Amino acid sequence: MFVAEVNGRPGDGYVAVRVTGDVDTGTRAALTDALERALAVGSPSILVDLTGVRFFAVAGVHCVERAVGALEARGGSAHVVCPQPGAAWRVVSLLGLQQQWLVHHDVDAAVAGCTAGRWPSSAPVRGGDEPAEVAGRHVPVGTAGPGGPVRRRVQG
Template sequence: MRPLQVSTRPHDGHTLVRLCGELDIATAEDLRLRLSAARRSHGEHLVLDLADLEFMDSQGLSVLVHCYKAVTAAGGSFTLAAPRPIVRRTLEITGMHRRMTVVGSLEEALAGTAAPG
């Protein structure tokens, strides 16, 4: 098991959050706190880079859904970029890929060409 690593930085009016490792019940609360801090520091337009996220369970998904709802309620945007097949499958099984913006690459997310699904 690879522990979750989170890095955050501003990028052209967005908050770029990179997730590496495994997002599960053991790491979900830490991510929730880090996403809240990122929103306070950098604003309500989040791009989550999931290219190095190896696994996500229901607790991890719950954190993403909570953040998505908070960001969109505040008038912001929430984009998931480059999820691996196992993470994308979780999004598809739960139908979250139809509610959240999911794109194939970080470049696509940052270019603002992101479209739902």
């Protein structure tokens, strides 16, 4: 059984979307609706909790990607919870989405990310020792586990 619960208020700093069950083409519309309701609240961050997901198809990836893009377009951020191991993490890691999304392996880390708004500027850049402030060209995009935040180099 698929369920997508939306909880939160604008004053909380984030809205949580907790997803359980199978995410596929049959549940895509319900997930899209839940994410759109979360976006409509107007909070700067959305926490998408995929902890209870048993199967995560590309249809679900597309839904989350659209929400991530919509939030980034308005200056916000989406924090995606994918426990490791887990069905959602398996797909996210295979597609390399942890390089593009703010991915956390537990809800507490995602809540901290939502309420902090940004990663600490002193956090290491994955694959190098360069600080995040280098020419303002690194943006936070997720966590890769014990090694800290994953960052994407922005061209320009």
